[in-house]
Amino acid sequence: MSLARLFLLPLILLTGSCASVLASTPPAPKEQGFVIAANPLAARAGMEVLERGGSAVDAAIAVQAMLSLVEPQSSGLGGGAFMNYYDASTRKLTIYDGREVAPAQATAGMFLDPAGQPLPWDQAVLSGRATGVPGAVAMLGLAHHEHGKLEWRSLFGSAERTAAEGFVVSPRLGKLLAGDYAENGAPDVVAYFRKADGSRMTAGDLLMNPAYAAFLRRLAAQGPAAMYAGETAARIVARTRAAPLGGSMTMADLANYEPVKREALCRPVRVYIACVPPPPSSGVGMLQLMMLLERTDIASRGPTDPQAWYLFAEASRLMYADRDRYVADPAFVKIPVEGLLDPAYVDARARLIGPVAGPAPAAGQPAGALQVAADRTHEVAGTSHFIVRDAAGNVVSMTTTVESIFGTGRMVDGFFLNNQMTDFSFAPIDEAGRPMANAVAPGKRPRSSMTPLILLTPDRRFAGAIGSAGGNAILAYVGKSLVAAIDWKLPMQEALAQPNLVARGARFNGEVTKFSPEMLSALRAKGIELRPGQGEDSGVHGVLIRDGQVDGGFDPRREGAVLLLAR
Structure with missing residues (x-):
């Protein structure tokens, strides 16, 4: 060739x-x-x-x-x-x-x-x-x-x-x-x-x-x-x-x-336009997560506030429930992208965040959704990201x-x-015979959690970029880092160093030793029993342009570097 x-x-x-x-x-x-x-x-x-x-x-x-x-x-x-x-x-x-x-x-x-x-x-x-x-x-x-x-x-x-x-x-x-x-x-x-x-x-x-x-x-x-x-x-x-x-x-x-x-999939996020790959990437999940969090008061809180981490965990679970059910290769399966990001649908999903964590949330029914089985894909940590x-x-x-x-x-x-x-999902159908959206098929692309994101200003100038390694936890890693850098206004290097918390289904995994005992106790009181797990293996790299200056960072859990080109 x-x-x-x-x-x-x-x-x-x-x-x-x-x-x-x-x-x-x-x-x-x-x-x-x-x-x-x-x-x-x-x-x-x-x-x-x-x-x-x-x-x-x-x-x-x-x-x-x-x-x-x-x-x-x-x-x-x-x-x-x-x-x-x-x-x-x-x-x-x-x-x-x-x-x-x-x-x-x-x-x-x-x-x-x-x-x-x-x-x-x-x-x-x-x-x-x-x-x-x-x-x-x-x-x-x-x-x-x-x-x-x-x-x-x-x-x-x-x-x-x-x-x-x-x-x-x-x-x-x-x-x-x-x-x-x-x-x-x-x-x-x-x-x-x-x-x-x-x-x-x-x-x-x-x-x-x-x-x-x-x-x-x-x-x-x-x-x-x-x-x-x-x-x-x-x-x-x-x-x-x-x-x-x-x-x-x-x-x-x-x-x-x-x-x-x-074409990139874009939505407003705070003062930016956030743009991600569409399916088979999980960029739609990344945007939905940020839209859910905008409907909370997480931005007025900070990394020492247990309620901030609780809100992040519950929004993550809602996003993953939808992402896991619907995202696959759009050449083979109809993906309800617009329905998942419809403001009214996101409003309804955000209202499910209560005072304490309950059972694993079910996937919603956005406009355009087909009846597909609950996903059983086993996606491990790995991958690399660069900017x-x-x-x-x-x-x-x-x-x-x-x-x-x-x-x-x-x-x-x-x-x-x-x-x-x-x-791909190892099983193509569930017990009821319903098809898995992410089942194997010839020529099909498997669903991916890879979500290389670019931020633009309202007039579409470059404002920042971010992405991560970590299998299905990529969405949580990137989401946490965006909240820390944009909402909590932390320097990028400090934002990436914040503890990881991956809430998906009934599991709450994360870097237990990086949270204080008081934080763990407060989260436990809200129904979140944080346990060690995949939450240690992020590889986030990010950058924001702040006042015309490059604020770049690499994940301290890996061996990264930020190099600037001499003007």
Whole structure:
């Protein structure tokens, strides 16, 4: 598949709520460029591109290439991504959907055992069936075709050199390698991280990846076709078809992959316009959460007020009930986006927030909703997020993932393959025979919690961006950070450091040790028994433009960096 072929693929153009744009207006002569990413080496790779005069998309490609090497537990070229792109000259947003798709021979019951029961998670996640057709590279290729300034072949040098010369295993990667995860026992993971004496690498060890360096050289020379045809594509197919539970991916699946351009979904949030990807992303849930919170007095409270955290938890539960029920791939299922965001519907949902937490709330019935079964998708924490602004003021807010730690644990040409097919519901129907909106189907994109968000001023100038890692908890992580930064007016770094609280269904998880005993007691009195859980694994990166200055932050739970481009 040639590079020209990739960009001539028909694009699915979806309507949204940000269709009207201002006439072309030149930005300020020179904006303060920046890169915010989860790893200093990745941030530096992006900054080097900006310093050479590259665009935000150029820098994003360099960041992703480096993340695939130094943060392979979170994202990579074998995975997928959503990019929210802001064009400063037109003040227009474009969503680039690089979500993986199910192979053409995928079946609704592919994650069921012979008795018709869902496979155990650890078995499914390591299977060849778990890998969807990777989309990140094709999506980045399309975005570069439309917004790149530097040549594609010039964007991979930092990652290629680092792969060949080696990098120091970071504390976070070392910690995850020592964890009790099924993927850590996968043969490719064991081989890749094995030292000469047979022991597993730990933080501080030097890790080289010559196979990845060689692939980057071919990717630089051949363009995205290096992933979707030829020797790498053949190895991807072979690796996914290998036991146990081999998948059905073919060379045709890879050759036929199409990134999708979508209209951003936008709504007013406080003094801003918040814009997110539409389904199959969960951006509609993010907007609904903020709209619910606007109907409370959370903004007049603060991080030491138990009522503020209670309101956040209850609004989160209402949002998740709706998101879990209705969001899926809009090419296969009708999604009631407008109904979910209708002010009258949000008013009615907000009135369900009472004085104390009750049983898990049920999904509502927004206008346009179909009768679908309660969702049973098991979505794990993972993923990475980064933000780039170039000197012209163009911005990329991008969330990228291979799903769980090291994806399926299967490696090709120095990068891990995703396990995104496990983001589908394992069961296609419920006991009553009602279909799951997020069931597997050939060519379908699984629902995603990835929500790269961009904030605009009322006249559609760039005002900020935010996004996170964390599986289904992404919405809670981003929501908490927005409340802390916008409503409580905390500096971005301090906002991201606020404790995480993830309230979904009957569960209240979070960073128990970061809340005071008094706060935990007060929440308990309101029906919220906070327990440790997924709430520790956020990876939020955010920025607000305050009085013309860049207020950027990285999640202190990870190893991020905020780099500013010299004016």
